[in-house]
Amino acid sequence: MFVIKWSADESNGFDVLVGAILGADEFGFSTAPLIALGCIMMRKCHLNTCPVGIATQDPELRKKFEGQPEHVINYLFLLAEETQYLKLRDDLPPKTKLLNFARILLHAQDLRPNTNILGGSVAQDFELSTRMEEGVIAQCMDVIEGKTDRVHIQADIMNNCRTFGATLSYHIAKKHLDAGLPDNSIQLDLKGSAGQSFAAFLSKGVHITLEGDANDYVGKGLSGGELTIYPPKDMPEEFHSEDNIIVGNVCLYGATSGRAMIRGQAAERFCVRNSGATAVIEGVGDHCCEYMTGGRVLILGPTGRNFAAGMSGGIAYVYSEVAEDFQKKCNMEMVDLLPMEKEEDIMFVEALLREFSEKTGSLVALRILDNWPESVKKFTKVFPYEYRRALRQLAALLSF
Numbered sequence: 001m002f003v004i005k006w007s008a009d010e011s012n013g014f015d016v017l018v019g020a021i022l023g024a025d026e027f028g029f030s031t032a033p034l035i036a037l038g039c040i041m042m043r044k045c046h047l048n049t050c051p052v053g054i055a056t057q058d059p060e061l062r063k064k065f066e067g068q069p070e071h072v073i074n075y076l077f078l079l080a081e082e083t084q085y086l087k088l089r090d091d092l093p094p095k096t097k098l099l100n101f102a103r104i105l106l107h108a109q110d111l112r113p114n115t116n117i118l119g120g121s122v123a124q125d126f127e128l129s130t131r132m133e134e135g136v137i138a139q140c141m142d143v144i145e146g147k148t149d150r151v152h153i154q155a156d157i158m159n160n161c162r163t164f165g166a167t168l169s170y171h172i173a174k175k176h177l178d179a180g181l182p183d184n185s186i187q188l189d190l191k192g193s194a195g196q197s198f199a200a201f202l203s204k205g206v207h208i209t210l211e212g213d214a215n216d217y218v219g220k221g222l223s224g225g226e227l228t229i230y231p232p233k234d235m236p237e238e239f240h241s242e243d244n245i246i247v248g249n250v251c252l253y254g255a256t257s258g259r260a261m262i263r264g265q266a267a268e269r270f271c272v273r274n275s276g277a278t279a280v281i282e283g284v285g286d287h288c289c290e291y292m293t294g295g296r297v298l299i300l301g302p303t304g305r306n307f308a309a310g311m312s313g314g315i316a317y318v319y320s321e322v323a324e325d326f327q328k329k330c331n332m333e334m335v336d337l338l339p340m341e342k343e344e345d346i347m348f349v350e351a352l353l354r355e356f357s358e359k360t361g362s363l364v365a366l367r368i369l370d371n372w373p374e375s376v377k378k379f380t381k382v383f384p385y386e387y388r389r390a391l392r393q394l395a396a397l398l399s400f
Contacts, residue, residue, distance in 0.1 A: 002172075002250070003008050003025045003026060004023050004024050004025050004026070005024065005025065005026040005027070005028055005078070006019030006020075006024035006026070006028065007027070007028035007029070007030065011029050011031075011032040011079065012079065012080025012082060013079055013080075013081075013083040013084075013085065013086050014082075014086060016079065016083045017083055017087060018097075027108060029076075032075065033072045033075060034054065035074075036067075036072050036074070037054065037065075037067030037068075037070045037071055037072065038052045038053075038054065038065065038066055038067045039052060039054055040052055041066070043382075046291065046310050046312065047312065047334070048312040048313070048384075048386035048387070048390070049061070049385065049386065051064065052064055052065060052066075053065030053243050054067070057293065057312070057313055057386075057387070057390055058386065058389075058390045058396070059390065059393065059394060060393060074105060079114075083330065085397050088378045094184055098101070100246060102204075111380045116300060116312070116398075121384070131161065131163050131166060132155065132157065132158075132161045132164070133165070133167055134167075135155075136153055136155065136168060136188065137167060137168050137171060139151060139153055139216075140168060140171075141171070142184050143181065143186055144171055144172055144176075144181070145173055145175070148186070149182075149185065150184070150185055150186075151185070151186055151262040151323045152187045152188070152189070153185070153186075153189070153190050154189045154190075155188070155189075155190055155191075156190070156191050156192045157190045157191070157192040157193070157194050157195075157210070157212070158192055158193065158237040159192075159193045159194065159195045159215060160195055161194065161195045161388060162195035162196050162197055163195075163196070163198075163200050163282040163330070164194060164195070164197075164198050164199065165188075165198065165199040165200060165201070165202045165206065165208060165225070165398050166197065166200045166201050166202075167203055168186075168203075168206065169200075169201045169203035169206065169223065169225070170201075171379070172203040172204075172205065172206070173203055173223075176203075177398045178221075178223075178224075179204070180203045180204025180205045180206075180224050180225075181203070181204060181206070182205055183203040183204075183205060183207075184205070184207050184226075185206070186205060186206045186207070187207050187209075188206070188207070188208045188209065188390075189209045189211075190208065190209065190210045190211070190212070191210075191211045191232075192210075192212045192213055192215050193212050193214070193215075194210060194212065194213070194214040194215065194218075195214075195215055195218050196214075196215040196217050196248075197217040197218075198214040198215065198217075198218045198231050199218060199219050199222070199225065199227050200217060200219070200220040200221055200222075201220070201221040201222070201223050202219065202222055202223060202224070202225025202226075202227065202258060202332070203223055203224055203225055204223065204224025204225060204257070204258070205224070205225070206225040206226070207225070207226040207227075207228070208225070208226070208227050208228070209228045209229075209359075210227075210228070210229045211228075211230060211231075211233065212229075212232060213229070213231070213232070213246045213247065213264075214246070214247045214248065215247075215248045216248035216249045216250055216251070216267075217248070217249075217250050217253060218247045218248070218249065218251040218252070218260075218262075218279070219251055219252045219255055219258075219260050220250070220251075220252070220254065220255075221253070221254050221255060221256070222252055222255035222256065222257065222258040222260065222277050223255075223256055223257060223258065224256075224257045225258045226256045226258060226259045226260075227258070227259070227260040227261070227262075228260075228261045228262075228359045229246060229260075229261070229262045229263065229264070229360075230246075230262075230263040230264070230360040230361060230362075231244070231263065233247060235362075237241050239325055240335070240363075241263045241264045241282060241362070241363070241364070242264070242265065242282040242283060242300070242301050242363075242364045243265075244264055244265060245264065245265045245266065245267055246262060246263065246264025246265065246266070247262055247264070247266045247267070248266075248267050249267045249268045249269055249285075250268070250269045250270075250272060251266050251267075251269075251275075252270065252271045252272075252273070252274055252277055252279055253269070253271075253273055253394025254272075254273045254274070254275070255271070255274045255275070255276065255277035255279075255295065256275050256276045256277065257276045257277055258277050258278075259277065259278045259279070260277060260279040260280070260281075261277070261279075261280050261355070261356050261359050261360050261361035262280065262282070262360075263282060263356075263361065264279045264281070264282055264283075265281070265282055265283035265284065265285075265301065265302075266281055266283070266284050266285065266288075267285045268284075268285035268286045268287055268288075268304065269283050269285070269286070269287045269288070269290060270284040270285070270288045270289070270297075271288060271289050271292055271295070271297050272287065272289070272290045272291055272292070272294065273290075273291045273293070274292045274294065274295045274297065274314060275292070275293045275294040275295060275313070275314075275392060276294045276295045277295045278296045278297075278298075278352070279295070279296070279297045279298070279299075280297075280298045280300070280352060280353075280355075280356040280361065280365075281299055281301075282299075282300045282301045282364050283299065283300070283301030283302045283303070284299055284301075284302075284303050284307075285303075285304040286304030286305050286306055287304065287305075287306045287307075287309060287315075288303055288307050288308070289307060289308045289314070289316050289382070289393050290305065290306070290308070290309045290310055290311070290312045291309075291310040291311065291312075292308070292312070292313065292314045292316075293312055293313035293314060294313045294314045295314045296314060296315055296316075296317070296348075296352075297314070297315075297317070298316075298320075298349060298352055298353070298356075299316065299318045299319065300315070300319045300362075300364050300365060300368065301319065301364065302320075303318060303326060303329055303330075305318075305329045306329070306331050306380070307326070307331060308330055308331050308334070308335045308382050309331040309333070310331075310334065310383075311331075311334055311382070311384050312334060312336055312384050312386055312387060313382055313384055313386075313387040314384070314387065315381060315382065315387075316381075316382035316395075317340070317345070317349050317379050317380070317381055318379065318380045318382060319368065319375070319378055319379050320378060320380065321378060322376070323380055326380055327380075330382065334384055334385060334386070335382050335383060335384050335385065336382075336383045336384075336385060336388065337381070337382060337383075338380070338381040338383055339377075339379075339380070339381070340376050340379040340380075342378070343364050345381060346376055349376070349379060350369070350372065350376075353365045353368060353369055354369065357369065
């Protein structure tokens with residue numbers, strides 16, 4: 001069954017009426033309700049400088065937000081009244097059953113008599129009960145229900161197993177909401193090549209370890225869970241994880257919390273829109289940390305171009321033998337590149353490196369730690385201007 005959805009930036013009764021005449025089943029509103037809440041169309045949503053406090057993390061700017069739910073409700077009532085007025089004024093029938101489109105609408109089979117077309121009313125069996133994750137969920141239900149404290153599961157995974165972890169997280173969220181489970185309540189040790197969206201929306205309390213590799217969208221929407229990925233332990237000695245891609249594109253997209261330790265390189269758009277997760281990886285492709293608003297990312301190897309484009313929050317630490325090489329690939333519009341001088345940064349990165357080395361066996365992390373006094377000088381701290389300013393203001397407020 002198909003649904004036609006109408007949407008427009010500037011929404012009024014006439015627009016809704018035209019959409020309905022053209023067959024719209026649903027209507028979407030975006031910009032107009034924001035204007036009702038106080039948006040003045042500065043078009044700086046991505047810069048963290050919204051002067052009316054809607055699209056910003058700055059606590060001072062947020063104080064200027066005066067929008068109320070009643071403002072949106074009032075807008076929608078006025079929109080409905082205008083639509084009703086125009087409909088009656090133009091003598092449009094108030095009920096669709098009075099409209100006769102028989103002469104202009106034909107069934108698809110009448111257009112192509114020899115084509116066998118199945119309508120959307122035919123039920124489809126996606127064979128969800130046969131998925132590998134269903135068996136895992138069954139073994140985890142006692143922990144989710146609070147009957148036992150922990151469960152440890154070992155299994156093989158194949159690339160036809162997509163979105164592994166999402167349904168498990170659904171059951172956890174259904175029972176425990178955002179709080180999730182205590183740390184490491186569910187430990188999953190997997191081997192193989194995972195399909196797309198591996199560990200998507202993974203809830204707090206779940207720790208997945210994958211010995212193998214994964215496709216695109218790993219950790220998408222990560223929600224407090226922990227993820228560790230490393231190559232098979234039986235790889236030949238000449239194999240170097242830091243030179244090989246182990247996860248695909250758009251990993252950790254929109255992650256809100258949790259941790260991801262990945263031994264190897266990621267393809268493009270790693271940690272796009274990350275807003276709170278901590279990630280460690282040995283190399284990334286183009287557009288890493290794009291539109292990032294929070295969290296921490298530690299990169300121990302090469303990066304692609306356009307690093308940190310639109311990055312308004314969070315911090316990235318990048319290891320590079322030659323700092324100038326990284327600077328050429330970084331989008332400097334919204335970020336500062338700083339040396340690793342603050343003790344809190346040095347301690348944080350060192351602790352994260354040790355955790356990464358312990359969980360993944362990374363030789364890159366081990367080499368950096370073995371020569372730490374010199375290695376720390378090769379790190380660059382990527383710090384967004386506005387995030388830095390907001391932290392300063394917050395510190396000043398807390399000092400009073």
